[in-house]
Amino acid sequence: MADRGPGSQRTLWSDGLGRVATRSAQSLIVLALVACVVFALTQLRLVVVTVLIATIVAAAVNPVVHFLREHRWPAGLATWTALLAGLGTLGGVIWLVGRGIRDEWGELVDQASQGIDQLEEFLLEGPLDISEQQIADAREAGTDLLTSEGFQSGAVAGATAAVEVIAGLLLGIVVLFFLLRDGRRISEFLITPLDERRKERARRIGNQSTDVLGRYVRGTAIVALVDAVVIGVALMILGVPLALPLATIVFLGAFVPIVGATVAGTFAALVALVAEGPLTALIVVIVVIAVNQLEGDLLAPVVIGKALSLHPLAILLALTAGTILAGILGALLAVPIAAVAWAAVKEWHAPADDEHSEAHEEPDERGSAEDSPAAAI
Structure with a gap:
């Protein structure tokens, strides 16, 4: 009977194939751990994405806070000034964009309607040889798509996503404020071990x-x-x-x-x-x-x-x-x-x-x- 003692097992795992098997097992364990971490992050995507975006914005805005701090502004006042200035700029841009859409939307809809009529005329009279029945079928298919259960469920999912965006925006403002004001203390806490x-x-x-x-x-x-x-x-x-x-x-x-x-x-x-x-x-x-x-x-x-x-x-x-x-x-x-x-x-x-x-x-x-x-x- 072959020797199956401890020495034989050590030889089994110490040869070339054994080392490959060991490394493969270690790699699989690491991949499983990474997969678990990624899965956990996807379940907490609202928090993860919010923190990532807040960190990116904080890295860009931090020189403004530092400039104010160098000129003897209190930490809280410097942070609020930079934060409110950024939010005010964003709000102004959104207001200008919304006003432009409101003022020109009717004209664009009319022009789009004319463009669709011209496109339909080209399809009927042009070299593509498309009949009115085919165009009517295409319109009916589009209507069926818009009224389908899948499209409506997608609209509900979109509304849910909009709520998540609002919640993430509010959370992001809070996270951004603390990153700008207490970034150093937060980092020191994380590296304490x-x-x-x-x-x-x-x-x-x-x-x-x-x-x-x-x-x-x-x-x-x-x-x-x-x-x-x-x-x-x-x-x-x-x-x-x-x-x-x-x-x-x-x-x-x-x-x-x-x-x-x-x-x-x-x-x-x-x-x-x-x-x-x-x-x-x-x-x-x-x-x-x-x-x-x-x-x-x-x-x-x-x-x-x-x-x-x-x-x-x-x-x-x-x-x-x-x-x-x-x-x-x-x-x-x-x-x-x-x-x-x-x-x-x-x-x-x-x-x-x-x-x-x-x-x-x-x-x-x-x-x-x-x-x-x-x-x-």
Whole structure:
């Protein structure tokens, strides 16, 4: 009978196949743990997404709070001033967009109705050989879709999502306030279990992540503002309705790298096509292409490239993965999360000599790290 003692079992697990089996089992355990964590995060997506967005916004707004603190403003007053200024700006933009939609919506509906009539006439009299019965069947199919149970359940889900958005917005304002005011204390609380050497490394990672995240958001906002201004001015010159709301959509879409501004510009071209005709829509498409080339070849590399330090392929893969996992929110958050993760990896392997440590401790002595929110990432 073969020897099955402890020595034989040690040999079984210490040979090549045994080591592979051990590593495979360890990998499976880690993957199972990651899957459990991801599942838990998806169940708490309202809290997770709210905290992530609040952290990103706090990293961008923190220099304003720091500037006020340097000029001897109390911490609470500086935080409230920056927060209310941001909310006031957002509210003003929403009011302007809503007013523009209200003033021009009737005209756009009339023009859209005329455009649909022209499209129907082209389909009937053009070279496509489409009959009136086919058009009637298509209309009936559209009506059935809008009145179907699936569409109505989708509308109910949309209403539920709207309630979640409002709740997340209120929670996000509260989280943002505390991150701006007590970011340093929150980060110190989170790293309490670590020893001093690891605490110092965690502080350096937090400071570097804050810097990268803030520069990314501010740089993206600059690029988005340029896109929105150029396209918005072009729409106004061409007389396209809803120029301000469309420019706002372009601004928001630019926060989704690579594809956001293009999709928003395409939507503007569709509105131009319905309202003003194919020639105006073609001009809008040319303007959108020119703006995207300007952004991709000049603005983004100069303004955002240094902040990210990511290859375009890495950005594309992060964007794709984020979209698959979490839809639009994933597309918005994937790139900044990837940038912060890469900054943390680089800082983790950076030499922790005295000069490096002093370079990161200096902001603490000036007071900036005291309010740093993204150290709590």
